[in-house]
Amino acid sequence: xxxxxxxxxxxxxxxxxxxxxxxxxxxxxxxxxxxxxxxxxxxxxxxxxxxxxxxxxxxxxxxxxxxxxxxxxxxxxxxxxxxxxxxxxxxxxxxxxxxxxxxxxxxxxxxxxxxxxxxxxxxxxxxxxxxxxxxxxxxxxxxxxxxxxxxxxxxxxxxxxxxxxxxxxxxxxxxxxxxxxxxxxxxxxxxxxxxxxxxxxxxxxxxxxxxxxxxxxxxxxxxxxxxxxxxxxxxxxxxxxxxxxxxxxxxxxxxxxxxxxxxxxxxxxxxxxxx
Amino acid sequence: xxxxxxxxxxxxxxxxxxxxxxxxxxxxxxxxxxxxxxxxxxxxxxxxxxxxxxxxxxxxxxxxxxxxxxxxxxxxxxxxxxxxxxxxxxxxxxxxxxxxxxxxxxxxxxxxxxxxxxxxxxxxxxxxxxxxxxxxxxxxxxxxxxxxxxxxxxxxxxxxxxxxxxxxxxxxxxxxxxxxxxxxxxxxxxxxxxxxxxxxxxxxxxxxxxxxxxxxxxxxxxxxxxxxxxxxxxxxxxxxxxxxxxxxxxxxxxxxxxxxxxxxxxxxxx
Numbered sequence: 001x002x003x004x005x006x007x008x009x010x011x012x013x014x015x016x017x018x019x020x021x022x023x024x025x026x027x028x029x030x031x032x033x034x035x036x037x038x039x040x041x042x043x044x045x046x047x048x049x050x051x052x053x054x055x056x057x058x059x060x061x062x063x064x065x066x067x068x069x070x071x072x073x074x075x076x077x078x079x080x081x082x083x084x085x086x087x088x089x090x091x092x093x094x095x096x097x098x099x100x101x102x103x104x105x106x107x108x109x110x111x112x113x114x115x116x117x118x119x120x121x122x123x124x125x126x127x128x129x130x131x132x133x134x135x136x137x138x139x140x141x142x143x144x145x146x147x148x149x150x151x152x153x154x155x156x157x158x159x160x161x162x163x164x165x166x167x168x169x170x171x172x173x174x175x176x177x178x179x180x181x182x183x184x185x186x187x188x189x190x191x192x193x194x195x196x197x198x199x200x201x202x203x204x205x206x207x208x209x210x211x212x213x214x215x216x217x218x219x220x221x222x223x224x225x226x227x228x229x230x231x232x233x234x235x236x237x238x239x240x241x242x243x244x245x246x247x248x249x250x251x252x253x254x255x256x257x258x259x260x261x262x263x264x265x266x267x268x269x270x271x272x273x274x275x
Numbered sequence: 276x277x278x279x280x281x282x283x284x285x286x287x288x289x290x291x292x293x294x295x296x297x298x299x300x301x302x303x304x305x306x307x308x309x310x311x312x313x314x315x316x317x318x319x320x321x322x323x324x325x326x327x328x329x330x331x332x333x334x335x336x337x338x339x340x341x342x343x344x345x346x347x348x349x350x351x352x353x354x355x356x357x358x359x360x361x362x363x364x365x366x367x368x369x370x371x372x373x374x375x376x377x378x379x380x381x382x383x384x385x386x387x388x389x390x391x392x393x394x395x396x397x398x399x400x401x402x403x404x405x406x407x408x409x410x411x412x413x414x415x416x417x418x419x420x421x422x423x424x425x426x427x428x429x430x431x432x433x434x435x436x437x438x439x440x441x442x443x444x445x446x447x448x449x450x451x452x453x454x455x456x457x458x459x460x461x462x463x464x465x466x467x468x469x470x471x472x473x474x475x476x477x478x479x480x481x482x483x484x485x486x487x488x489x490x491x492x493x494x495x496x497x498x499x500x501x502x503x504x505x506x507x508x509x510x511x512x513x514x515x516x517x518x519x520x521x522x523x524x525x526x527x528x529x530x531x532x533x534x535x536x537x538x539x540x541x542x543x544x545x
Contacts, residue, residue, distance in 0.1 A: 065443040091443040097436040101458045101535045114444040114454070144539040162444065 024073030035223035044196040048209040051219030090164040096155040098143035105139040111162035220262040325505035334509030344494040351479040355414025363422030396485035410482040418471035425467025429460025
């Protein structure tokens with residue numbers, strides 16, 4: 001097994017992390033899913049949780065959004081314990097979950113409307129962002145009239161416009177074809193570079209993780225622990241040609257080795273899919 | 276920062292086939308032709324089987340009486356339908372919100388559909404008189420069931436990811452219901468509505484048979500009593516037209532209420 005680098009809660013500049021998980025454990029009945037997961041996310045950082053499917057990545061998000069309460073361990077946001085329904089997170093689920101009866105603009109403002117904003121005020125907040133997300137000509141279209149990439153961009157806009165502390169992206173491009181996915185990854189990197197949201201990303205795509213992240217946590221198969229933490233030493237903005245650079249390739253190789261090592265040693269070498 | 280492009284979404288190809296009515300019309304025309312030839316050439320008594328031409332002529336001659344009797348039937352059907360929709364919706368909301376209510380009410384709902392109309396119609400007339408009320412109630416009783424089931428199936432079809440997403444946004448149960456479950460159920464509601472509407476006119480007419488002062492059911496009964504089979508047929512035809520018109524009206528209503536639904540189906544079929 002790869003040696004664990006010490007997980008430092010404090011950053012070099014001494015600022016407390018935006019989000020911190022300390023020894024979070026959770027079981028669904030007899031099934032131990034999280035076995036002491038510790039990780040942290042700083043302001044304006046893009047951190048990825050990488051792990052085999054069914055390892056409990058999505059359970060972490062469920063705990064953060066309050067859908068599930070962990071058995072033990074602490075979740076701190078801005079150094080304060082996470083209460084129930086604190087609504088500090090905006091989630092982008094695996095499926096885009098766009099409502100087919102709402103036009104794009106009304107899908108995008110959904111979170112704001114749930115927060116209690118009037119339709120007019122919500123639209124005013126979302127309108128300026130439509131162009132950045134390539135949706136300005138499609139605000140009045142229905143989701144079924146959009147391509148897969150556009151649907152995903154609409155879903156991301158719906159997430160960021162809520163203006164929450166942390167964005168949780170759960171395999172956002174998992175349902176897309178390979179070409180569109182690459183397109184979307186480069187596009188996401190460029191908008192993230194502009195806005196610098198604090199993002200926690202779940203994926204099982206190693207290349208996506210390296211290309212997008214500042215840091216990567218690798219989880220073991222169920223019950224999940226952090227088995228490695230890797231800082232990606234690539235300059236921003238990232239470009240496609242960096243994918244063949246030695247730094248990129250080294251990170252990719254390292255991650256693949258960790259993932260396959262733990263798969264062989266894990267209690268569940270062939271984990272069940274999460275749903 | 277140019278996002279990936281896609282083909283313009285509004286380019287939904289419209290494939291309008293204006294000849295969809297033709298096969299139905301052709302079949303009806305052939306049927307009517309055979310009927311006409313048989314009724315006139317076989318020497319069968321016109322009281323037993325009047326020819327279609329004769330039905331049309333007598334129907335036209337009796338158009339005033341037919342029309343005045345259509346109005347109460349139409350009223351009973353539409354009012355019964357409104358009542359069924361209201362009751363069906365209210366029931367579905369309650370059942371969806373509470374498991375206890377579901378367990379308590381579902382057997383009753385299914386039981387209500389086993390009541391034989393022949394037995395129950397005269398009773399309802401005895402209880403509520405010869406006016407519109409008992410007919411409205413009977414139409415509602417027999418048509419609320421598919422509507423309720425339509426709503427319930429529709430709520431169940433809600434995407435769990437959408438519900439989780441709404442909860443993560445801070446939505447409560449009623450918000451989730453209004454924003455996700457109810458809109459998801461609307462196409463299912465219309466499917467239930469269409470099932471119900473095909474037999475609601477017949478139920479209204481049967482209820483009139485059991486006791487009424489006016490309506491197509493009464494008219495048919497009176498025509499039968501004086502062996503005016505041609506007028507019975509005319510009234511039956513009118514009933515069919517009424518049902519088809521109401522059936523078509525549900526599509527019109529659907530287009531107005533959930534315009535996205537037809538569009539999405541057209542897009543998917545491309």
